[in-house]
Amino acid sequence: MAVNYIPRRFNIVRDKERCIECGCCVRQCSNECHYFEAGGTTVLADSTNCVACHRCVDLCPTSALRIEKHVCDYRENANWTPQYQQEICRQAASGGTLLSGMGNPKPYPIYWDKILLNASQVTNPSIDPLREPMEIRTILGRKPEKLTVERKGKAITKMPPQVVVETPILFSAMSFGSISLNAQKSLAMAAQNLGTLFNTGEGGLHPDLEPYTDRAIVQVASGRFGVHKDYLNSARIVEIKIGQGAKPGIGGHLPGEKVNVEVSNARMIPEGSDAISPAPHHDIYSIEDLRQLIWSIKQATGNQKPVSVKIAAVHNVAAIVSGCARAGADIIAIDGFRGGTGAAPTRIRDNVGIPIELALAAADSRLREEGIRSQISLIAAGSFRCSADIVKAIALGADACYCASAPLIAMGCHMCQTCNTGKCNWGIATQRPELTKRLNPDIMHERVENLITAWNHEIKEIMGGMGINSVDSLRGNRLMLRGIGLSDRELAILGIKHAGE
Amino acid sequence: MKRVYAKEELCLNCRLCEVYCKTAHSASKDVLKANKYETPAPVSRVTVYGDKLRSAAVNCRHCENPKCVQACITGAMTKDPATGIVAVDEHKCIGCMTCLAVCPYGCITTGRFAIKCDLCRGETEPACVKNCPNRALVYTDLGGAQE
Numbered sequence: 294m295a296v297n298y299i300p301r302r303f304n305i306v307r308d309k310e311r312c313i314e315c316g317c318c319v320r321q322c323s324n325e326c327h328y329f330e331a332g333g334t335t336v337l338a339d340s341t342n343c344v345a346c347h348r349c350v351d352l353c354p355t356s357a358l359r360i361e362k363h364v365c366d367y368r369e370n371a372n373w374t375p376q377y378q379q380e381i382c383r384q385a386a387s388g389g390t391l392l393s394g395m396g397n398p399k400p401y402p403i404y405w406d407k408i409l410l411n412a413s414q415v416t417n418p419s420i421d422p423l424r425e426p427m428e429i430r431t432i433l434g435r436k437p438e439k440l441t442v443e444r445k446g447k448a449i450t451k452m453p454p455q456v457v458v459e460t461p462i463l464f465s466a467m468s469f470g471s472i473s474l475n476a477q478k479s480l481a482m483a484a485q486n487l488g489t490l491f492n493t494g495e496g497g498l499h500p501d502l503e504p505y506t507d508r509a510i511v512q513v514a515s516g517r518f519g520v521h522k523d524y525l526n527s528a529r530i531v532e533i534k535i536g537q538g539a540k541p542g543i544g545g546h547l548p549g550e551k552v553n554v555e556v557s558n559a560r561m562i563p564e565g566s567d568a569i570s571p572a573p574h575h576d577i578y579s580i581e582d583l584r585q586l587i588w589s590i591k592q593a594t595g596n597q598k599p600v601s602v603k604i605a606a607v608h609n610v611a612a613i614v615s616g617c618a619r620a621g622a623d624i625i626a627i628d629g630f631r632g633g634t635g636a637a638p639t640r641i642r643d644n645v646g647i648p649i650e651l652a653l654a655a656a657d658s659r660l661r662e663e664g665i666r667s668q669i670s671l672i673a674a675g676s677f678r679c680s681a682d683i684v685k686a687i688a689l690g691a692d693a694c695y696c697a698s699a700p701l702i703a704m705g706c707h708m709c710q711t712c713n714t715g716k717c718n719w720g721i722a723t724q725r726p727e728l729t730k731r732l733n734p735d736i737m738h739e740r741v742e743n744l745i746t747a748w749n750h751e752i753k754e755i756m757g758g759m760g761i762n763s764v765d766s767l768r769g770n771r772l773m774l775r776g777i778g779l780s781d782r783e784l785a786i787l788g789i790k791h792a793g794e
Numbered sequence: 795m796k797r798v799y800a801k802e803e804l805c806l807n808c809r810l811c812e813v814y815c816k817t818a819h820s821a822s823k824d825v826l827k828a829n830k831y832e833t834p835a836p837v838s839r840v841t842v843y844g845d846k847l848r849s850a851a852v853n854c855r856h857c858e859n860p861k862c863v864q865a866c867i868t869g870a871m872t873k874d875p876a877t878g879i880v881a882v883d884e885h886k887c888i889g890c891m892t893c894l895a896v897c898p899y900g901c902i903t904t905g906r907f908a909i910k911c912d913l914c915r916g917e918t919e920p921a922c923v924k925n926c927p928n929r930a931l932v933y934t935d936l937g938g939a940q941e
Contacts, residue, residue, distance in 0.1 A: 315809060317809060731806055
């Protein structure tokens with residue numbers, strides 16, 4: 294319809310001098326942008342549906358392709374930007390909620406970029422991680438309030454279950470359904486080889502992942518998909534998912550067309566039916582209710598598994614975290630508003646929640662004030678782009694960090710933010726068999742391992758520079774952080790000094 | 795001997811193996827020149843059959859007892875006893891295409907002379923295997939003799 298004009302986002306630019314008409318782009322684009330001219334051998338492109346996933350660009354053997362931003366100028370208006378006008382057009386045509394994938398792309402402040410790290414000079418020596426041991430092993434789980442030791446030095450305090458990870462970087466929850474089995478398998482293999490953990494998300498456990506359950510965190514979410522006794526007992530950690538950073542207060546909806554036989558078996562729901570996770574857990578309306586669920590899970594697992602509670606970073610996060618700790622959670626994961634998702638209403642993704650930096654600092658401070666910080670493990674989530682972000686998070690008080698977007702980028706993701714369409718050209722956020730086979734776990738687990746190994750090296754290097762040889766000495770060590778260009782209020786919440794102080 | 799094996803479950807149907815096979819068997823060895831500007835145009839020794847859902851790259855199996863070698867009337871087609879590679883001597887081949895008629899895998903292509911995979915003789919890994927973006931082609935010795 295003429296009034297519904299929405300200009301395309303991108304142009305596919307083909308260098309005709311370089312195009313060899315091999316048709317690789319035609320066969321790779323799931324959005325069907327490239328095509329052979331009818332009956333001919335000339336490759337053409339229609340850019341209308343291009344999402345800039347770069348699959349064609351990456352695979353073109355002669356580098357004949359380039360994606361550029363399509364510019365169709367609107368009358369300048371700082372308020373009614375083209376994006377809002379286009380979204381209004383889209384909703385005027387469809388009457389529906391706008392959906393998006395991945396994390397919040399809006400230019401909110403990124404506090405990681407406004408925090409600087411310390412290094413040793415003269416008065417205390419820095420450490421060379423290549424010559425001296427550097428400890429980044431992390432132990433997750435509830436710690437006893439005090440340790441009683443008998444005369445010979447043997448501890449008589451009964452330790453609650455602990456989980457040892459060789460790096461403070463864990464893979465965050467991504468369910469089978471939202472991502473392909475091959476993507477999950479790649480993460481599981483990487484977790485096993487790295488000695489860290491992957492998270493099944495709320496989609497149950499596919500039988501192919503059973504060899505890796507020793508490195509699995511399994512989720513119990515509001516839809517209770519795929520939850521049974523063996524599922525809980527097979528994992529290292531059981532996580533109750535209350536909220537997700539990308540869409541706090543919102544449930545999940547895996548459309549029926551993505552629920553194929555495999556997904557239906559893993560989730561224990563009929564094939565082709567919509568998998569709807571309610572917004573709340575219908576049995577949790579208070580901290581006391583949460584305590585009951587934690588207790589039930591501990592009963593079901595014979596008190597052998599730490600129970601984690603994952604919440605989205607929202608306004609009153611410190612009090613909520615404190616409540617979760619008192620409800621018996623051994624580990625609390627806080628997911629900031631830049632965390633990714635397979636699909637979320639755009640308005641929720643872009644406007645609800647708070648940054649992980651502030652939420653983490655507030656929660657850590659509150660738990661310390663209440664004297665219970667050392668009892669529980671805190672996991673921060675919600676967009677860690679590099680090892681420095683991880684170091685800053687640990688110094689703000691995190692025991693470990695959940696990373697998902699970065700490993701996905703290592704597996705091919707180009708942040709085109711259209712996970713919700715199920716047409717992922719990289720075989721990640723899709724269940725279409727012709728697309729999922731594009732992700733070879735044998736290649737991708739190596740790439741993810743390389744990424745985390747590289748980050749581990751960098752974390753050790755940064756810690757060494759600070760004169761710290763153990764991640765335990767970095768945790769909550771906010772003296773290692775300085776703010777730059779932050780207001781007094783922001784500095785107070787982050788609990789850090791300004792640069793120069 | 796080491797052979798190229800195709801993994802159908804990983805094949806993307808991108809057909810880059812064909813592009814790089816042509817390049818490896820061109821005069822220029824340059825992917826752009828070989829596939830666009832060179833004459834005579836090089837011919838791919840590997841062919842991807844199938845569609846987007848199921849596809850596989852098919853090339854010469856380098857059989858133990860190759861029918862093409864038995865059928866060759868000029869002695870141009872030989873199996874190297876040392877490497878096991880079945881290859882055509884372009885100077886001896888007269889283009890009668892008897893080999894093409896007897897090949898059970900359809901792996902010989904017509905031209906001025908018979909064109910077939912030579913496992914990129916001398917290379918540690920054939921071009922198709924080296925350039926497969928999804929490791930759908932593997933170059934390995936699985937032991938078993940073929941025909």
